[in-house]
Amino acid sequence: MGSVVESTNKEVNGSVAVKNPTVVFVLGGPGSGKGTQCTNIVQHFGYTHLSAGDLLRAEIKSGSENGTMIQNMIKEGKIVPSEVTIKLLQRAMLESGNDKFLIDGFPRNEENRAAFEEVTKIEPAFVLFFDCPEEEMERRLLSRNQGREDDNIETIRKRFKVFLESSLPVIEHYTAREKVRKIDAGRPVEEVFESVKAVFTPKDEKAD
Numbered sequence: 001m002g003s004v005v006e007s008t009n010k011e012v013n014g015s016v017a018v019k020n021p022t023v024v025f026v027l028g029g030p031g032s033g034k035g036t037q038c039t040n041i042v043q044h045f046g047y048t049h050l051s052a053g054d055l056l057r058a059e060i061k062s063g064s065e066n067g068t069m070i071q072n073m074i075k076e077g078k079i080v081p082s083e084v085t086i087k088l089l090q091r092a093m094l095e096s097g098n099d100k101f102l103i104d105g106f107p108r109n110e111e112n113r114a115a116f117e118e119v120t121k122i123e124p125a126f127v128l129f130f131d132c133p134e135e136e137m138e139r140r141l142l143s144r145n146q147g148r149e150d151d152n153i154e155t156i157r158k159r160f161k162v163f164l165e166s167s168l169p170v171i172e173h174y175t176a177r178e179k180v181r182k183i184d185a186g187r188p189v190e191e192v193f194e195s196v197k198a199v200f201t202p203k204d205e206k207a208d
């Protein structure tokens with residue numbers, strides 16, 4: 001027996017998709033704390049966390065035909081073609097049984113953004129942007145210790161360049177549409193989460 005969410009899913013471009021989902025894009029440079037804060041948001045606000053990077057790394061591990069291509073792109077800090085990432089996101093949304101999603105690390109360039117809009121017809125509720133100084137992000141990435149092939153100084157520099165050149169324009173796109181909620185992410189985890197909570201708490205529930 002399917003859940004209420006599944007039973008009301010709809011067809012989009014020939015594939016089944018979650019009906020009227022709430023989507024929050026979580027953006028910020030590499031190491032700005034997106035994953036860390038998403039874990040906190042999930043615990044407090046009932047969202048499903050979908051990390052584009054985690055989905056791509058799982059795809060490499062699964063031995064899929066795209067695995068080698070994805071692995072090479074990640075090693076170089078390059079953005080994987082949208083077609084691949086969007087399919088993974090759509091599948092994960094459907095499998096979750098939820099209708100509220102934090103989409104972390106996506107869209108990372110204009111191609112990601114335009115393709116997602118075209119394929120899914122989903123507009124994000126808002127965009128959470130973790131703004132963090134580069135020196136702090138570099139420090140965090142070099143001590144992350146998750147055995148990631150891209151957490152070395154050479155690839156980190158490439159990822160910073162891609163963030164400035166390709167991802168910031170996406171944030172500017174949503175800033176122009178008044179969708180961006182910018183958080184000072186250079187502070188300790190708990191302080192950052194206080195600011196995050198304020199964004200997710202409806203105005204009428206906030207204390208004066």
Ligand SMILES: Nc1ncnc2c1ncn2[C@@H]1O[C@H](COP(=O)(O)OP(=O)(O)O)[C@@H](O)[C@H]1O
Pocket residue numbers: 028029030031032033034035036037140141143144145185186187188189190192
């Ligand atoms: N506010 C913070 N202060 C210090 N370290 C942090 C903070 N937020 C996250 N970290 C640490 O920095 C590293 C990168 O954080 P992560 O959440 O993986 O970033 P992202 O998903 O943006 O790449 C992790 O080791 C994490 O524990």
Ligand SMILES: Nc1ccn([C@@H]2O[C@H](COP(=O)(O)OP(=O)(O)O)[C@@H](O)[C@H]2O)c(=O)n1
Pocket residue numbers: 028029030031034051052053054056073074075076077078079080081085104105106107108112150159
């Ligand atoms: N939308 C995305 C997200 C990540 N990626 C790839 O995955 C890598 C790691 O992304 P991530 O979000 O897991 O990690 P951070 O770079 O934010 O620390 C990126 O550098 C890209 O190579 C991608 O190609 N497309």
